Amino acid sequence: RKEVEQDPGPFNVPEGATVAFNCTYSNSASQSFFWYRQDCRKEPKLLMSVYSSGNEDGRFTAQLNRASQYISLLIRDSKLSDSATYLCVVLSNDMRFGAGTRLTVKP
Amino acid sequence: NAGVTQTPKFQVLKTGQSMTLQCAQDMNHNSMYWYRQDPGMGLRLIYYSASEGTTDKGEVPNGYNVSRLNKREFSLRLESAAPSQTSVYFCASSDRGPTDTQYFGPGTRLTVL
Numbered sequence: 001r002k003e004v005e006q007d008p009g010p011f012n013v014p015e016g017a018t019v020a021f022n023c024t025y026s027n028s029a030s031q032s033f034f035w036y037r038q039d040c041r042k043e044p045k046l047l048m049s050v051y052s053s054g055n056e057d058g059r060f061t062a063q064l065n066r067a068s069q070y071i072s073l074l075i076r077d078s079k080l081s082d083s084a085t086y087l088c089v090v091l092s093n094d095m096r097f098g099a100g101t102r103l104t105v106k107p
Numbered sequence: 108n109a110g111v112t113q114t115p116k117f118q119v120l121k122t123g124q125s126m127t128l129q130c131a132q133d134m135n136h137n138s139m140y141w142y143r144q145d146p147g148m149g150l151r152l153i154y155y156s157a158s159e160g161t162t163d164k165g166e167v168p169n170g171y172n173v174s175r176l177n178k179r180e181f182s183l184r185l186e187s188a189a190p191s192q193t194s195v196y197f198c199a200s201s202d203r204g205p206t207d208t209q210y211f212g213p214g215t216r217l218t219v220l
Contacts, residue, residue: 004149032206043152043197043211087149094165095140095205097149 001026004090006098014106017078019054021101023088024070028050032067032091033071038100044087078105109133111212113198119218120188128183128215130198138201139181140165140209141173145193150197156181157204188219 033050050062061074087100142150152165156175201207
């Protein structure tokens with residue numbers, strides 16, 4: 001079993017839709033959690049950290065559920081520019097990346 | 108301010124050849140990392156350097172060596188390339204360690220024939 005698992009998608013949604021991704025992790029001692037965004041054939045860039053109490057940054061909301069060992073990312077009012085692959089990242093002994101969830105937002 | 112730079116951008120090697128991937132950052136960060144990204148696998152940590160003068164193995168270190176030449180530069184060497192090392196290699200840096208934001212370079216696309 002992979003340490004960090006994500007639904008690969010693709011998720012195809014219309015502009016303005018709300019979409020949510022989940023990511024599960026296996027190491028209960030994991031300490032820190034992040035969402036990165038990666039555009040096609042580009043490098044990953046930090047989207048947001050995930051805090052225990054949940055956090056919001058504009059249209060993006062991240063949640064952590066330690067009991068069920070998953071994190072989630074909610075995107076409201078999707079824009080065309082949100083089309084990308086979203087990588088879940090979990091820090092245990094070292095950084096573990098999920099394989100990513102691909103999102104395509106269509107007009 | 109270029110951030111994290113990597114050279115080369117593309118490389119094709121034959122099995123058994125050696126090469127060094129170069130990485131430099133101009134953000135005065137302490138920590139630097141090398142990852143590989145394969146389809147369906149996500150990024151996997153090869154080696155990291157918490158600070159100048161230190162290096163540690165990550166998840167997939169076999170077949171690679173690293174050198175933290177100074178605070179700015181962190182190189183990755185393939186001594187005898189194998190087809191299984193065909194991948195996209197990303198270098199990253201962060202200020203105080205992995206809990207800080209990691210800034211990635213543009214990547215090196217390596218093919219081993």
